[in-house]
Amino acid sequence: MKRIVLIGPRGSGKSTIGPMVAQACGVPFIDTDEEIVSRTGRTVEELFRADGEDAFRDYETEVIQNLPEGPLVIATGGGAVCRTENVRMLRREAMVVFLEASAAVLADRTRGGMRPALTSLSHDEEVAAVLERRRARYRAAADLCLRADEETPAALCRVILEAAEKGSLPVNALSELLSFLDTTMIPAGERNVVHTRIRTGASWHNGLYAVIGNPCLHSISPSVFNPLFEKYRLDAFYTRIEHPDLAAIMAQFNRAGMKGLSVTIPFKQDVMRYCDAITPDAREIGAVNTVVQCGGRTMGSNTDWLGIRRPLEDTPAGEAVVFGAGGAAYAAIYALQSLGCGVTVLNRTAARAREAGERFDCAAGVPDDYKADAFDIIINATSVGMGGALPPLLRRDQLHEGQTVFDLVYTPPATPLIREARAAGCICIPGTEMFIHQACGQFERFTGIALEPDEVRELI
Structure with missing residues (x-):
C-alpha cells in the first residue's frame, strides 16, 4: 500500500x-x-x-x-x-x-x-x-x-x-477524460500512458496534471514535470490538452478531479472565471497561469511574474521598458514594479499601451518612443523573434553596454534580440530563464515541493 x-x-x-x-x-x-x-x-x-x-x-x-x-x-x-x-x-x-x-x-x-x-x-x-x-x-x-x-x-x-x-481520481471520470483526450491532438505516447493506467485499473495517487492552451502541443512542460515527479517518487502524470473550448476543458478537469493545470494562450484571462479563488498577484495582473484543485475548490495563481522577477533580483532597480501589452507584458510590469523599477510600456497599438499604463500607473507609448539612453532594463514581451524570425525587436545600435535585456521569447534560446544585445555589450537574460523560474513556482503550487532552478534547467 x-x-x-x-x-x-x-x-x-x-x-x-x-x-x-x-x-x-x-x-x-x-x-x-x-x-x-x-x-x-x-x-x-x-x-x-x-x-x-x-x-x-x-x-x-x-x-x-x-x-x-x-x-x-x-x-x-x-x-x-x-x-x-x-x-x-x-x-x-x-x-x-x-x-x-x-x-x-x-x-x-x-x-x-x-x-x-x-x-x-x-x-x-x-x-x-x-x-x-x-x-x-x-x-x-x-x-x-x-x-x-x-x-x-x-x-x-x-x-x-x-x-x-x-487512487484519488474517479475511474469513470478518467475514462470520460480519455475519450475527450482522444478528440484532441495529444501525442500518442501520452495518450497511451493514460490508456494503460485506466485499462489496468491503476490511478494517480499524487494527481493528474496538464498544460492547456490552443495551441500548446509545442509545450516542453511534460518533459520537465514528469521527470520531476519521478525524481521525487510521486505517482503523478502530466500531459497536454490542446483544445479550443475552455469550458469543455474545465468540465473535464473538474469531473476527473485533476490536481493542477498550467494555462497558456489564449486562456489565461478567461480561466479566471472558473476559479473559486484567485491570488492577489494574479488578480492584479489580470491573468492566471496556474490552477490547483483540492477538495473540489480551485485556486488560480500566476507564476509568470516570478519567472520574470527572479532572474532580475540581482539587477539594480532602474528605469525599465516593456515592449508589448498582453498577459506576459502585464506580468513583466508587475514584476518590475515589485523590484522598485520605473516602468514604461510600449506597444504598436497605442490604446492597448495606454490601457496597461492606466492599470499599473506607469508611462505608456509606442515603439518609436523608445530611447536607448532612457532605460536600464529592456523586456521583450511580444512574439517578435519567435522561431528566430527577423528583424530583431531592437538593433545593436539601439542598445548600449550595461543595459539588461530580457527576451521572454525562448525559441530559439539565442533570439535575434539576444544576439544583437550581446553584440552591443548588454547583460542578456534568455527566455528560458523565465520558463525555469515560473516552472519552479508551478511545481511548488502543484506539490508543495520547492525546487532549485538548476533542477529544471538541466531538463531543458
Whole structure:
C-alpha cells in the first residue's frame, strides 16, 4: 500500500483518524509530535515554551527525515509543511491527506490548550491567521482534501481507505477524460500512458496534471514535470490538452478531479472565471497561469511574474521598458514594479499601451518612443523573434553596454534580440530563464515541493 500522511492544523483530527486508518490497514501509526516527545522526554508545550517554535521545527524535521521505510500511517504537526525538506520526504511514495476545518471549529477544539501562543493575537484570531498563512501549503502538499468539520472520523476513515486502494481520481471520470483526450491532438505516447493506467485499473495517487492552451502541443512542460515527479517518487502524470473550448476543458478537469493545470494562450484571462479563488498577484495582473484543485475548490495563481522577477533580483532597480501589452507584458510590469523599477510600456497599438499604463500607473507609448539612453532594463514581451524570425525587436545600435535585456521569447534560446544585445555589450537574460523560474513556482503550487532552478534547467 501507499504510505498515508495526514496533514492539517491542530484540532483537525489527525491523531484521532490516523490510528483508525492504521488499524484498518494493519500498519504502524506514527504521530511526529509523539515521536518528538519520546525522543526529548519533554512535552510539546514544554519544548515550545523553553526552546521556541524554530527549535521545535528542527526536532520535527529530524523525526520526519528519519521515518522508517515501508507502509505507515503518519500524522504530522501543523507547521511541518512550511519546510520543503519535510514535504519532500513526506510525499515520497505516499498519499497525503489534508484534513481541513474552519478556523472557528479549530479554535473551539484547541481552546484551553497549554501550548504557548505564536503571536500576540487572541486565541481565535491566531488560529485564523495561522490557518490563512498555511492553507495554500496544505493544499499544495495534499493529494486528497477532506472536510474534517463536516464528516465523522469513521466516514473520513472510509474515504481515505478507498482512495488509498483505488487512487484519488474517479475511474469513470478518467475514462470520460480519455475519450475527450482522444478528440484532441495529444501525442500518442501520452495518450497511451493514460490508456494503460485506466485499462489496468491503476490511478494517480499524487494527481493528474496538464498544460492547456490552443495551441500548446509545442509545450516542453511534460518533459520537465514528469521527470520531476519521478525524481521525487510521486505517482503523478502530466500531459497536454490542446483544445479550443475552455469550458469543455474545465468540465473535464473538474469531473476527473485533476490536481493542477498550467494555462497558456489564449486562456489565461478567461480561466479566471472558473476559479473559486484567485491570488492577489494574479488578480492584479489580470491573468492566471496556474490552477490547483483540492477538495473540489480551485485556486488560480500566476507564476509568470516570478519567472520574470527572479532572474532580475540581482539587477539594480532602474528605469525599465516593456515592449508589448498582453498577459506576459502585464506580468513583466508587475514584476518590475515589485523590484522598485520605473516602468514604461510600449506597444504598436497605442490604446492597448495606454490601457496597461492606466492599470499599473506607469508611462505608456509606442515603439518609436523608445530611447536607448532612457532605460536600464529592456523586456521583450511580444512574439517578435519567435522561431528566430527577423528583424530583431531592437538593433545593436539601439542598445548600449550595461543595459539588461530580457527576451521572454525562448525559441530559439539565442533570439535575434539576444544576439544583437550581446553584440552591443548588454547583460542578456534568455527566455528560458523565465520558463525555469515560473516552472519552479508551478511545481511548488502543484506539490508543495520547492525546487532549485538548476533542477529544471538541466531538463531543458
